[in-house]
Amino acid sequence: MAGENKQTSVLVVDDDQVHRYMLCSMLTDWGYRTIEADDGSTAVTAVENHSYDAVLMDIRMARMDGHEAFLRIQAIAPALPVILMTAYSTVESAVETIQQGAHDYLTKPLDFDRLRLALERAVDHHQVVSQKQQVKKNKPDLETRLIGSSPPMMDLLEMISYVAPTEATVLISGESGTGKELVAEALHVNSERGNKPFVKVNCAALAESLLESELFGHERGAFTGAETRREGKFVQADGGTLFLDEIGETSKAMQVKLLRVLQEHELQRVGGEETVRVDVRIIAATNRDLEEEVKKNHFREDLYYRLNVVMIVVPPLRERGDDIGELVTYFAGKFAEKNRRDFEGITAECMDLLNSYPWPGNVRELENAIERGIILMRGMELTEKSLPLTIQKQIEKLTKQTDNQPVSLFEAEKQLILKTLDKTSGNKSEASRRLGITPKTLLNKLKKYGEM
Ligand SMILES: Nc1ncnc2c1ncn2[C@@H]1O[C@H](COP(=O)(O)OP(=O)(O)OP(=O)(O)O)[C@@H](O)[C@H]1O
Ligand SMILES: [Mg+2]
Numbered sequence: 346m347a348g349e350n351k352q353t354s355v356l357v358v359d360d361d362q363v364h365r366y367m368l369c370s371m372l373t374d375w376g377y378r379t380i381e382a383d384d385g386s387t388a389v390t391a392v393e394n395h396s397y398d399a400v401l402m403d404i405r406m407a408r409m410d411g412h413e414a415f416l417r418i419q420a421i422a423p424a425l426p427v428i429l430m431t432a433y434s435t436v437e438s439a440v441e442t443i444q445q446g447a448h449d450y451l452t453k454p455l456d457f458d459r460l461r462l463a464l465e466r467a468v469d470h471h472q473v474v475s476q477k478q479q480v481k482k483n484k485p486d487l488e489t490r491l492i493g494s495s496p497p498m499m500d501l502l503e504m505i506s507y508v509a510p511t512e513a514t515v516l517i518s519g520e521s522g523t524g525k526e527l528v529a530e531a532l533h534v535n536s537e538r539g540n541k542p543f544v545k546v547n548c549a550a551l552a553e554s555l556l557e558s559e560l561f562g563h564e565r566g567a568f569t570g571a572e573t574r575r576e577g578k579f580v581q582a583d584g585g586t587l588f589l590d591e592i593g594e595t596s597k598a599m600q601v602k603l604l605r606v607l608q609e610h611e612l613q614r615v616g617g618e619e620t621v622r623v624d625v626r627i628i629a630a631t632n633r634d635l636e637e638e639v640k641k642n643h644f645r646e647d648l649y650y651r652l653n654v655v656m657i658v659v660p661p662l663r664e665r666g667d668d669i670g671e672l673v674t675y676f677a678g679k680f681a682e683k684n685r686r687d688f689e690g691i692t693a694e695c696m697d698l699l700n701s702y703p704w705p706g707n708v709r710e711l712e713n714a715i716e717r718g719i720i721l722m723r724g725m726e727l728t729e730k731s732l733p734l735t736i737q738k739q740i741e742k743l744t745k746q747t748d749n750q751p752v753s754l755f756e757a758e759k760q761l762i763l764k765t766l767d768k769t770s771g772n773k774s775e776a777s778r779r780l781g782i783t784p785k786t787l788l789n790k791l792k793k794y795g796e797m
Contacts, residue, residue: 355377357401358381365381386414392425398426400426401428401430404438405434411430416697419696420670423446427448428450443764449466449779495668505535509532509536510537514655515628516631519630520659522709532586532628533586541585543582550591561614562574563575579612580623592635592652663703670696670700673691676716677727688727690727691727691728692729698736698739715727717731
């Protein structure tokens with residue numbers, strides 16, 4: 346049991362001294378090491394300077410409330426689980442904080458069995474995440490380039506570590522700006538071909554005739570302007586990996602030619618007869634739904650199956666909420682250094698906004714927003730004022746939502762239940778356990794919401 350491990354440390358944050366002492370002595374009895382903080386800002390400083398396994402924090406505190414403290418803690422230590430304690434009057438704030446990634450919340454007066462269970466879960470969760478981060482540390486190339494430790498990102502990294510060392514052709518799909526090219530690089534770097542060339546071709550950037558000679562090379566005199574023989578990207582990538590970006594944009598005629606190289610491992614230069622053998626691993630990427638393109642007869646089925654030996658789907662940023670804090674910290678540091686700006690941190694409001702924005706342009710959009718933010722930053726703190734207008738507009742949307750639809754206790758409870766079901770992948774008995782209600786009550790509530 347987690348609590349028996351003397352090393353397991355919990356930061357207990359409450360401005361009510363008596364309540365704090367009571368919690369600490371109970372947690373100590375359960376075998377935890379406790380550290381106290383008497384308000385939100387002390388807690389933030391503690392997290393900046395030490396590492397803990399979990400945080401147990403009151404929502405309502407005089408100096409910096411639990412919600413703001415949570416956002417700051419999340420920006421510093423995204424994987425650290427935070428459990429909030431809330432009275433009914435602040436339950437909305439707790440639900441909001443859960444939606445922003447807090448681990449759990451408990452209502453006061455506290456049910457001590459639930460508290461004990463919640464702590465054990467939080468600590469277990471933290472240990473799993475830390476172990477996974479350890480795995481990442483052992484793969485320096487993956488770690489330094491691909492930021493993020495949300496569950497979808499961990500799955501992606503795991504997939505890369507399985508597939509990279511093989512010779513399999515890989516099809517990477519995902520929305521624009523999600524990091525497909527970085528994934529392709531990670532696959533190459535972590536393969537046996539890692540110290541051989543990694544050659545990229547953007548299939549959408551060239552007219553068909555140019556793309557053909559770009560890929561396969563051409564003989565002298567093959568067309569006007571072809572004064573010498575030129576080797577193509579396939580030959581340049583010999584022994585290594587060829588990354589065919591935006592493969593969905595190629596013409597049917599080009600698809601036939603690509604299929605042939607994939608099958609025979611040989612090609613002919615444009616305007617030539619000679620057969621050239623190549624040893625190239627192919628990684629292709631697309632932001633189209635290629636299966637759909639096949640159905641519409643825009644993409645050859647045989648080529649699709651050749652490419653899609655392994656499919657890696659890069660999830661959109663909006664499904665990787667937990668990564669936003671980590672990415673922001675990474676990009677802010679990177680651009681502060683590049684632009685020689687002093688950067689001390691990001692305001693809670695700004696982080697709030699970044700967390701609530703849907704990021705249609707994914708990581709690329711976030712990266713650009715932070716670069717702009719750092720350049721236009723007035724002081725040493727990044728605020729929403731230096732973010733692009735499209736993102737700032739999100740504030741208006743959020744305020745409108747809260748104006749028009751005041752969140753009732755009913756709504757707050759519904760949101761929490763649906764969120765918990767989401768977190769447990771729809772497992773109702775696990776969700777009811779986490780919520781501290783019987784499965785029957787859960788079913789009744791779901792019926793009431795019309796969710797069943
Ligand atoms: N997980 C990540 N960690 C750090 N940087 C990332 C991550 N994912 C993407 N980026 C950065 O975001 C930008 C966009 O990534 P990339 O070019 O790989 O996306 P893409 O999916 O190929 O986009 P497109 O479909 O538009 O070509 C790049 O600058 C990349 O370095
Ligand atoms: Mg790309």
